[in-house]
Amino acid sequence: MSAIMLSGRELAAEIRTETAARAAALAEGGTPPKLVVVVATADESTAWYVRSIAGAAGKTGIVCDIADLGPDAAAEDIRGTLTSLSADPTVHGVILQTPLPPGVRQEEAAGAIASGKDVDGANPLSLGRLAAGLPAFAPATAEAVVTLLDHHGVELRGRHVAVVGRSTVVGKPVAHLLLDRDATVTVCHSRTRDLAAVTSTADVVVAAVGRTGLITPDHVRREAVVVDVGTNPTADGGLAGDVDPAVAEKAGALTPVPGGVGAVTTALLLRHTVRAADVLTAGHQMP
Amino acid sequence: MSAIMLSGRELAAEIRTETAARAAALAEGGTPPKLVVVVATADESTAWYVRSIAGAAGKTGIVCDIADLGPDAAAEDIRGTLTSLSADPTVHGVILQTPLPPGVRQEEAAGAIASGKDVDGANPLSLGRLAAGLPAFAPATAEAVVTLLDHHGVELRGRHVAVVGRSTVVGKPVAHLLLDRDATVTVCHSRTRDLAAVTSTADVVVAAVGRTGLITPDHVRREAVVVDVGTNPTADGGLAGDVDPAVAEKAGALTPVPGGVGAVTTALLLRHTVRAADVLTAGHQMP
Missing domain, CATH: 3.40.50.720 (NAD(P)-binding Rossmann-like Domain)
Structure with missing residues (x-):
């Protein structure tokens, strides 16, 4: 007897299709959804993973920039970058990629990502809102x-x-x-x-x-x-x-x-980015 | 055979004694620690409970004000009060007492309490920081x-x-x-x-x-x-x-x-208030 395999591929494809349709509508309305991945490592497998996100985003009609701060970035530079991306009206989703330079705590740094753009649920506020049953992006x-x-x-x-x-x-x-x-x-x-x-x-x-x-x-x-x-x-x-x-x-x-x-994870990151763009272009903001 | 009783009274007394000493030092330094309890209910048992907190605070050398907004307070009034108490440099701890008027969500309203004064850990940010292993007041x-x-x-x-x-x-x-x-x-x-x-x-x-x-x-x-x-x-x-x-x-x-x-709960609320006053008077702020 062998276990049923619970594949994620079909579900991921469904989410990508629905997300691509919404991304196209946003782009037509003059707001192409945009995701920025902040990287501060020279790790090769991380670079590979980030390129795979960027590739998937591109195929779905989401602009994906990589902000590479280098493996020696200081905590304040990382937070500063996250803060300015949070304030940039052309950016809808922000991801802080791990690993980070020694001494930089991901949970602390991610506190600088605005909740409404925190598409990978990395800001402790997002986790707290999730736990409290309030709207928030989950990781x-x-x-x-x-x-x-x-x-x-x-x-x-x-x-x-x-x-x-x-x-x-x-x-x-x-x-x-x-x-x-x-x-x-x-x-x-x-x-x-x-x-x-x-x-x-x-x-x-x-x-x-x-x-x-x-x-x-x-x-x-x-x-x-x-x-x-x-x-x-x-x-x-x-x-x-x-x-x-x-x-x-x-x-x-x-x-x-x-x-x-x-x-499914990558597909959900893209769905979150489009949802964030939807909310931000509608003029609402998550807290 | 009968269970050992794990009393909280001795521990509470210890915490109160230590807290009173610290409160006295703060008062001597010109910053009497101050707690404000925001109430928006006519519920009699709540009033009794809030008076008991105020009484315990008084005995410990902590000023305790009750901000009674009445049972018909709107969500924006409650949030507005919490926001101004959060900005008031003479206030070190802020508690939002439940129950709240119908339609006001405690978790949502408490988001207006500054983390550094959130002595009962009611802001979802405090819960998220706690879950993420970052410094925060726990409930x-x-x-x-x-x-x-x-x-x-x-x-x-x-x-x-x-x-x-x-x-x-x-x-x-x-x-x-x-x-x-x-x-x-x-x-x-x-x-x-x-x-x-x-x-x-x-x-x-x-x-x-x-x-x-x-x-x-x-x-x-x-x-x-x-x-x-x-x-x-x-x-x-x-x-x-x-x-x-x-x-x-x-x-x-x-x-x-x-x-x-x-x-022990009441004693910890008072300890948190004194710790908040310590941090705030030292010029540091929790995020």
């Missing part, structure tokens, strides 16, 4: 988890979800999104005693740790739904998830890597 | 839970804590504080299927629902530590917790109501 990866489960008709209400990982960009915001959907949520992490004992009681397991193959068949109960958020680089230049492929023999359903959560 | 009740457990030497690291209740003022922030202490945290709520099955696996149960006696012996495993955040009014004018008193026969330790979390 795209966290939203991709819930959107992908919805797309495949996985019920969340009243079910027990174990989130493995407590990062500010995935684990914590996905916990809030799941609570908002009436799931009972357990957040596990590196200090959790007997991780397998906890996760194997859950209906749904979300693995968001960044360690290849951490989640084995022992961590999952039979027929559980497993969401793999991991995107760990492999020696041969590919990607591996946080979930051991052998889990497919035990789980009821599993998201693939690549082609699962990651595919 | 006093949520912090009281963790502070009281620390005071009694209850280990949190690696232990499984079930938080019952997902409110913005208690359940969610206490979950973040517990995660920050390396606990594995499950958040349960009204839609949780078989609550007792979930909570009875936990080392520590935090009940923060507001329903008298919701947590019964069946919800708790033998020797568990139980924290009762409930303060439900009784017919005879007293207070009852969310935990059935019979739990004391099964749990290893239990916080009393009254005299547990609630006692």
Whole structure:
């Protein structure tokens, strides 16, 4: 028996199509939606990832600029750039790419991104508003988890979800999104005693740790739904998830890597940018 | 066998003593610390509670004003008041008391409280910063839970804590504080299927629902530590917790109501106010 694969490709394509239509309408109205990715690293895999966002944006009719501040950028330069992009009326979405130079905290720096342009939900204000049930952009990866489960008709209400990982960009915001959907949520992490004992009681397991193959068949109960958020680089230049492929023999359903959560994440970043442009051109502002 | 009672009274007295000393030093330096509680309700039990805060503040050497906007105050009046108190250099702490008039969302209105004066952690920015591991005032009740457990030497690291209740003022922030202490945290709520099955696996149960006696012996495993955040009014004018008193026969330790979390909460509000005054008079500002 083998798990159903919960692909993200079809959903991502749907979101891109709908987003491209809206982007075209905005451009026709004289406001081409524009995303700026702020980069402050010489890391090659980051450069590759940012180019892939820019490529996807271009195909969707969204202008995507890369503001490369270099690997030695100071915290105040990064914040200054984010502040001026936040004030620039031609810019609708702003992403602060990690990693950042040593000593620059992403959570602190991202506080300079205006909420209404914070399309990857990196400003702590966005996370707080999300937790408080107020309108805000969620981090795209966290939203991709819930959107992908919805797309495949996985019920969340009243079910027990174990989130493995407590990062500010995935684990914590996905916990809030799941609570908002009436799931009972357990957040596990590196200090959790007997991780397998906890996760194997859950209906749904979300693995968001960044360690290849951490989640084995022992961590999952039979027929559980497993969401793999991991995107760990492999020696041969590919990607591996946080979930051991052998889990497919035990789980009821599993998201693939690549082609699962990651595919949806980029599409959601673009959707958020178009939504931000919609709101900003309508003259409203998120706080 | 009967549970150890984890009283909050001694801890509250300690915090008040330390806070009074600091308040006296600030007053001597020409800056008497000042707290303002904004009220917009005619509710009698709220008035009683606010007077009790003012009384405790007075005894600690903190000036406490009550800004009563009346039960018909509009959202913009409430936000306007919070904005001007945030700008007033003689004010160091600002609390927005609930309940609020129909149609006014506490989470939305509290966004007008400057972070540095948000001594009850009501601004969603404070919650987001807390979740992101950045300096911020936690809601006093949520912090009281963790502070009281620390005071009694209850280990949190690696232990499984079930938080019952997902409110913005208690359940969610206490979950973040517990995660920050390396606990594995499950958040349960009204839609949780078989609550007792979930909570009875936990080392520590935090009940923060507001329903008298919701947590019964069946919800708790033998020797568990139980924290009762409930303060439900009784017919005879007293207070009852969310935990059935019979739990004391099964749990290893239990916080009393009254005299547990609630006692510590007020003391922490005063400590926060003095800390805010310390920071503001030093010329620093929290974001």
